[in-house]
Amino acid sequence: MPDKEGDKPEIDRKARMKIPLEEQKARPSEVRVKDFEPTFIPLTAEEAMRAAERCIHCPDPAPCTLACPGNNDIPAAMWLIEQGDFIGAAEIYRKTSSMPEICGRVCPHEDMCLGSCPRNKRGEPVITGPLEVFVTDYQREHGTVEIPVGPSTGKRVAIVGSGPAGLSCAEQLRQKGHDVTIFEAAPSPGGLLLYGIPNFKLAKEVVFARIGDLEQAGVEFVNLTRIGESKTIDDLFEEGYDAVFVGVGTGIDATMDVAGMDLPGVYQATEFLIRANVDQEHLPEDKDTKPEVGRRLVVVGGGDTASDCLRSALRLGAEEVTCLYRRTEAEMPGGKKDRELAKEEGANFRFLTQPIRFIAGPDGRVSAVECLQCELGEPDDSGRRRPMPIEGSNFTVEADTVILALGYWPDPLIGDTTPDLETHKWGLIVADPETGATSRQGVYAGGDGVTGPATVVTAMVDGRKAAAAIDEYLSKN
Numbered sequence: 001m002p003d004k005e006g007d008k009p010e011i012d013r014k015a016r017m018k019i020p021l022e023e024q025k026a027r028p029s030e031v032r033v034k035d036f037e038p039t040f041i042p043l044t045a046e047e048a049m050r051a052a053e054r055c056i057h058c059p060d061p062a063p064c065t066l067a068c069p070g071n072n073d074i075p076a077a078m079w080l081i082e083q084g085d086f087i088g089a090a091e092i093y094r095k096t097s098s099m100p101e102i103c104g105r106v107c108p109h110e111d112m113c114l115g116s117c118p119r120n121k122r123g124e125p126v127i128t129g130p131l132e133v134f135v136t137d138y139q140r141e142h143g144t145v146e147i148p149v150g151p152s153t154g155k156r157v158a159i160v161g162s163g164p165a166g167l168s169c170a171e172q173l174r175q176k177g178h179d180v181t182i183f184e185a186a187p188s189p190g191g192l193l194l195y196g197i198p199n200f201k202l203a204k205e206v207v208f209a210r211i212g213d214l215e216q217a218g219v220e221f222v223n224l225t226r227i228g229e230s231k232t233i234d235d236l237f238e239e240g241y242d243a244v245f246v247g248v249g250t251g252i253d254a255t256m257d258v259a260g261m262d263l264p265g266v267y268q269a270t271e272f273l274i275r276a277n278v279d280q281e282h283l284p285e286d287k288d289t290k291p292e293v294g295r296r297l298v299v300v301g302g303g304d305t306a307s308d309c310l311r312s313a314l315r316l317g318a319e320e321v322t323c324l325y326r327r328t329e330a331e332m333p334g335g336k337k338d339r340e341l342a343k344e345e346g347a348n349f350r351f352l353t354q355p356i357r358f359i360a361g362p363d364g365r366v367s368a369v370e371c372l373q374c375e376l377g378e379p380d381d382s383g384r385r386r387p388m389p390i391e392g393s394n395f396t397v398e399a400d401t402v403i404l405a406l407g408y409w410p411d412p413l414i415g416d417t418t419p420d421l422e423t424h425k426w427g428l429i430v431a432d433p434e435t436g437a438t439s440r441q442g443v444y445a446g447g448d449g450v451t452g453p454a455t456v457v458t459a460m461v462d463g464r465k466a467a468a469a470i471d472e473y474l475s476k477n
């Protein structure tokens with residue numbers, strides 16, 4: 001029996017189509033809602049091999065590979081998994097991904113590899129994400145995870161921001177032998193992997209392990225340093241860096257212009273999520289306590305962040321947790337899977353509801369949200385039907401805590417402090433989508449700070465593309 005990639009026998013697709021789907025099991029909702037531990041139970045080796053055998057090995061290029069922003073060779077990994085070569089499969093992912101252990105957990109697979117699987121026609125796709133997690137965890141437990149460092153080039157690259165874009169750029173540049181220093185504004189590296197995505201979706205140990213690999217490979221981390229404040233990008237060049245990659249994300253929470261926004265008990269999503277999910281040692285001093293949620297908690301917004309807030313609130317002990325959203329469920333931007341998990345855990349959803357005022361109770365803390373009922377009008381610029389508040393339809397929803405999960409804006413700091421760096425009017429950095437090159441020579445950018453809020457995998461891919469372009473630039477300069 002052939003046992004390696006590229007040495008596959010004739011695939012009996014009909015037989016494989018008969019292998020039934022086994023979904024990855026979640027912990028029961030009433031159990032998982034009591035802690036912040038991972039939602040899903042890891043696959044066993046036998047489950048992984050059975051699941052991989054369901055791949056029908058579509059002719060090249062496979063739709064799953066095309067649908068993956070990193071173009072992971074998923075069929076090759078599936079083939080090795082079904083042979084039991086889990087470490088070989090992990091190495092397949094590592095060829096094209098700088099953080100497969102993280103992407104396997106958090107990618108919106110339904111919109112990417114899993115969504116493109118032809119077995120979806122019967123609602124039975126190959127469970128690509130859990131298999132990526134299984135093999136990369138297996139590799140860490142039973143093998144070694146090492147970033148191969150290239151011979152030193154003597155060139156120095158500064159990376160601004162340590163989210164997936166910055167970390168992936170660093171991983172690729174070290175492989176080319178360049179010295180890399182990452183400057184990070186927060187107390188610890190990781191960006192939204194640490195200070196955003198909740199633990200029940202992505203355990204922090206997984207992030208720390210990958211950051212540990214980078215440290216091992218010689219990447220230097222300088223935390224608590226906001227470039228644009230204590231030093232600028234021009235200062236970095238003066239200090240002797242030969243190129244700079246900017247991966248600063250979109251760290252400013254969107255707000256709404258309504259009365260009562262500054263009442264105690266009204267939180268921005270980011271502050272709420274980091275205080276709920278991050279250990280004290282990684283938090284700034286003014287945010288290092290768990291939020292007091294009270295009994296009734298309201299989340300305003302309809303994206304993935306809203307689901308993360310609902311689920312975190314339930315884990316902090318809130319009894320009645322309700323999402324208020326201006327449109328209907330059909331227009332919600334957040335992923336269905338996270339919303340279903342939130343519902344299973346007890347979150348309520350109130351659609352066509354527009355908050356217009358946060359009301360203080362006798363103790364001065366928020367106690368209710370005044371809302372208007374909405375109906376749907378014509379589609380707006382986003383293509384979704386516009387919510388139209390109905391005059392006189394006012395009603396209140398009681399709330400001891402309100403969380404605003406309304407989206408994110410870029411911080412204009414880097415654009416404002418870097419002469420000739422072109423930005424869009426909203427503050428996003430203008431960069432070539434294939435190379436990350438900006439209007440400033442030697443300055444590259446990628447991730448959410450260029451695209452606007454997107455995903456871990458797209459930021460990761462941007463970081464890798466920019467690293468390739470920086471390597472080429474450094475070879476000529």
Ligand SMILES: Cc1cc2nc3c(=O)[nH]c(=O)nc-3n(C[C@H](O)[C@H](O)[C@H](O)COP(=O)(O)OP(=O)(O)OC[C@H]3O[C@@H](n4cnc5c(N)ncnc54)[C@H](O)[C@@H]3O)c2cc1C
Nearest residue numbers: 161163164165185191192227248249447448454455456459
């Ligand atoms: C609550 C939440 C949940 C999410 N869940 C998912 C999910 O399940 N799956 C998914 O794929 N995506 C998810 N995302 C989106 C994903 O996290 C982002 O798309 C991704 O992290 C963007 O990576 P990045 O490297 O561009 O930026 P970030 O991860 O935002 O990292 C940017 C880093 O730059 C630092 N920084 C900013 N300015 C400066 C400066 N001037 N100097 C130094 N450092 C600076 C910041 O402190 C931060 O550490 C989620 C986002 C949020 C907010």
